[in-house]
Amino acid sequence: MKTVFEKSVKGRCGVMPAALDVERYDFDADRLRDGLVLPELSEPEVAAHYTALSKRTFGVDDGFYPLGSCTMKYNPKLNEEIAALPGFRDAHPLARADKMQGSLAVIDTLSAYLAGITGMDAVSLQPCAGAHGEFTAMLMVHAYHRSRGDEGRTKVLIPDSAHGTNPASAAMAGFEVVTLASAPDGSIDLADLRLKVGEDTAALMLTNPSTLGKFEKHVLEVADIVHEAGGLMYYDGANLNAVMGVVRPGDMGFDLVHLNLHKTFSAPHGGGGPGAGPVCCKAELAAFLPDPQVVRDKKGFRFGRSDWSVGRVSAFYGNFGVCLKALAYIVTLGGKGLRAAAETAVLNANYLREKISYFYPVGEGRCMHEFVLSMRKLRDETGVTALDVAKGLIDRGIHPPTMYFPLIVEDALMFEPTETASKETLDAAAAALKEIVDLAYTDPAALHSAPHNTPVGRPDEAGAARNPVVKG
Amino acid sequence: MADYLSISDSERKEMLNFLGITDVDDLYADVPMALRRKKFALAEGKSQQEVYNAFKELAARNATYRSIFRGAGSYNHYIPSAVKSLASREEFLTAYTPYQPELSQGILQATFEFQTMMCNLTGMDVATASHYSGATAAAEACVMCAGAAKKVVTFANVNPDTLETVRTYLEARGIALEVLPALDGFAFLPDEGTGADAVYIESPNYYGILEDTETVIASAHAQGAKVIVGGNPLALALFKSPGELGADVAVGDAQPFGIPMSFGGPYLGYMAAKKEFMRKLPGRIVGETADAEGRRAFVLTLQTREQHIRREKATSNICSNQAHCALTAAVYLSLLGPEGLKETAIKCASNAHYLAAALAGVGAKLFYEREFFHEFVTITPYKASAIAAALEKKGILGGLPLDEHRILWCCTECVGKADMDEVVKTVEETL
Structure with a gap:
């Protein structure tokens, strides 16, 4: 498809501002640029271009989207309308706080709900995405230890099954990363933990349920080991959707949490963002949260600052519009609804996994809200890889699961159906997967060359990286 | 209560039967009992209608203004209906990061086109897909440019949040x-003697002033420092680009390109750089390639910089970015084109220069006698908050009081002569 630049015709224009009603100001010519290349198109052409692009994009309303670890649940339309209410949409962030009590109430109320859901005491909504929340929490860990004169805690422990953002965030916050081995079932190897924890441990970063979709049974023991060594426990909220309303990170022994409002709390992913990654913490860490914080006094809500804060991590108050959608979701579902969402997410995942187990090995026990299949058996027997299976699903109208993650499982495919998928959708997905597995034994070439029903086939990614073309 | 679930009670039973269990609680067997017994106190759910009404009431607790003269990092521009309509298409809004290129050519191509637009505006060779905000884009650019000296230099006139x-x-x-x-x-x-790896400068700076960026760049380069130029990208429609002036990296916030103020976010951090930084940049980049049949295809590229591959050695931890804001900005820029964008910038600047002159005429003089774009600072000893309050009473969001004496004003294309004359009259009455 042609780019918007290739469709451009000199002299066309979609939208012009209203005419000036004051004298036109001319800057000195030596400041001015010579020319500017942007698309020149009429509004109908712009509408046609972006509509065509949208049809080459797959959203959650277009079909099953079991992308593991990403919680691709339905994004309620109501929340979009709420975020677009003029009172919120047109609110200037630097208007006086006493004139913006609605927005401050949103921040305060959402913070209180998130504290309740996680079992924490204080919250900052400023971090703009999950990784940004991780980074913020690691800054807080650093500030906490330093405030106690405990300068030697330079290391952060992270399981080998963790998302790549965990070690990257710890490194950005100035820590050295120590990788913990996983037991075969994906839980933390306690012996390895005992070996590596010590006076230099600043924190342990843990996702629970783990990226293998298993609840960390020994979480209380892990927390005790880390706390006894003087370290803090950090909860990566990527998988909270399995347990919200059922069990709280604060009760599991965690000191800090980040949440992904764009996963667990139904805000849309926008093709890669914006998200929101609030950080929640126990009272003893509250003073270190990013500035500013919403505080309430007799006159109402206002912004306050803390002498101990790690400072700002972004402009203004973070992705307010995304937070608004998450609050609308929480208020709509209520406590029972959130719990029902978690339980249904876990039920859907187990149902799909059990269906698959009739024709492909899925491993022992039950899973939480997601599960990981190793395609190693299929690969060894037929040459069809996890990538081929993923592309085969595309031809059957299903967005592929997460591929080749976690790294500790060979040829991994990670399925997360979420609670909003229907039983028919799950049945159809199991049938599609069976068809693919059968096809692998009869006509593997048909899968090596998949997908066949998309505007393009598999792109040459190696070539793209070798000779980068990054602008048109 | 709406719960957005698609499983009926009888289906739930059927599914539990299929799993050989009677209660969904059995699926939580790995969660220690002591933890499961904790109370979970949260209000009952509400109907969609009740929720909508409740939020309408909350929104009404925010003041709305007839006209807005405040900027300082958040700008009130006209957003064409087509921008809102096209960007809100479900496919764009609800898709995940385009990890499966065959299903994501639309969002990938739109991002590639956005990168191209930002390269053209900034005069650079490569741009990233987006950052959380102008503030984090500046921060990540400074980290990227830091080297052996472990030192970055900036100036007191950059945006304070940044x-x-x-x-x-x-x-x-x-x-x-x-x-x-x-x-x-x-x-x-x-x-001489700066001893820094990098210099961060903004033009227009926080006070709206157009800097002598070229001189700063020459001086920094002579001392071996890289230069990162920040600024409002709307100004780039008119003025020589950072790339043309010799900067190494350009950053800023593209919120003025069709993104609502929304109480400070989500906004759109951008970063563009000279070619030598291509493999050092933080965050996602989309590249063009082809499939086996030679059809043009777009993919996420240069991923060996990123956290999911390099983990603690990645150039940044960024994963989710502000992709939908970048798409929105691309639609906005496609609709306005070079002429529409330039006219918008000229209208903002013309309004600002008219207002500055008129305010000076009633005693609110320019504090800095420098050329500015569409923001400027006035001085009115001990009167700044009185002026803000008087405007507030008339439903006008005045300039931002910087202290008791100085006000930072901003004019966009959304204000007209009558709005500005009203501001001038109110200021005159207050002084």
Whole structure:
């Protein structure tokens, strides 16, 4: 498809501002640029271009989207309308706080709900995405230890099954990363933990349920080991959707949490963002949260600052519009609804996994809200890889699961159906997967060359990286 | 209550039967009992209608203004209906990061086109897909440019939120940040002895002033420092680009390109750089390639920089970015084109120069006698908050009081002569 630049015709224009009603100001010519290349198109052409692009994009309303670890649940339309209410949409962030009590109430109320859901005491909504929340929490860990004169805690422990953002965030916050081995079932190897924890441990970063979709049974023991060594426990909220309303990170022994409002709390992913990654913490860490914080006094809500804060991590108050959608979701579902969402997410995942187990090995026990299949058996027997299976699903109208993650499982495919998928959708997905597995034994070439029903086939990614073309 | 579930009670039973269990609780067997018994106190759910009404009431607790003269990092521009309509298409809004290129050519191509637009505006060779905000884009650019000296220099006239964010990011990495005083609102870099790896300057700066960026760049380069130029990208429609002036990296916030103020976010951090930084940049980049049949295809590329591959050695931890804001900006820029964008910038600047002159006429003089774009600072000793309050009473969001004496004003294309005359009259009455 042609780019918007290739469709451009000199002299066309979609939208012009209203005419000036004051004298036109001319800057000195030596400041001015010579020319500017942007698309020149009429509004109908712009509408046609972006509509065509949208049809080459797959959203959650277009079909099953079991992308593991990403919680691709339905994004309620109501929340979009709420975020677009003029009172919120047109609110200037630097208007006086006493004139913006609605927005401050949103921040305060959402913070209180998130504290309740996680079992924490204080919250900052400023971090703009999950990784940004991780980074913020690691800054807080650093500030906490330093405030106690405990300068030697330079290391952060992270399981080998963790998302790549965990070690990257710890490194950005100035820590050295120590990788913990996983037991075969994906839980933390306690012996390895005992070996590596010590006076230099600043924190342990843990996702629970783990990226293998298993609840960390020994979480209380892990927390005790880390706390006894003087370290803090950090909860990566990527998988909270399995347990919200059922069990709280604060009760599991965690000191800090980040949440992904764009996963667990139904805000849309926008093709890669914006998200929101609030950080929640126990009272003893509250003073270190990013500035500013919403505080309430007799006159109402206002912004306050803390002498101990790690400072700002972004402009203004973070992705307010995304937070608004998450609050609308929480208020709509209520406590029972959130719990029902978690339980249904876990039920859907187990149902799909059990269906698959009739024709492909899925491993022992039950899973939480997601599960990981190793395609190693299929690969060894037929040459069809996890990538081929993923592309085969595309031809059957299903967005592929997460591929080749976690790294500790060979040829991994990670399925997360979420609670909003229907039983028919799950049945159809199991049938599609069976068809693919059968096809692998009869006509593997048909899968090596998949997908066949998309505007393009598999792109040459190696070539793209070798000779980068990054602008048109 | 709406719960957005698609499983009926009888289906639930059927599914539990299929799993050989009677209660969904059995699926939580790995969660220690002691933890499961904790109370979970949260209100009952509500119907969609009740929720909508409740939020309408909350929204009504925010003041709405007839006209807005405040900027300082958040700008009230007209957003064409087509921008809102096209960007809100479900496919764009609800898709995940385009990890499966065959299903994501639309969002990938739109991002590629956005990168191209930002390269053209900034005069650079490569742009990233987006960052959380202008503040984090500046911070990540400073981290990227820091080297052996572990020192970055900036000026007291950059946006204060950006300055604080840069400080947070640099401190975490043990990189020193020196903030040089801004003389008369203007950045001045000494000709020698800076000892920094990089210099961060904004033009227009926080006070709206157009800096002598070229001189600062020449001085920094002579001392071996890279230069990161920040600023409002709307100004790039008119003025020589950072790339043309010799900068190494350009950053800023593209919120003025069709993104609502929304109480400070989500906004759109951008970063563009010279070719030599291509493999050092933080965050996602989309590249063009082809499939086996030679059809043009777009993919996420240069991923060996990123956290999911490099983990603690990645150039950044960024994963989710502000992709949908980038798409929105691309639609906005496609609709306005070079002429529409230039006229918008000229209208903003013309309004600002009219207002500045009229305010000076009633005693609110320009504090900095420097050329500015669409923001400027006035001085009215001990009257700043009185002026803001008087405007507030008339339903006008006035300029931002910087202290008791100085006000930072902003004019966009959304204000007209009548709005500005009303401001001038109110200021005159207050003084």
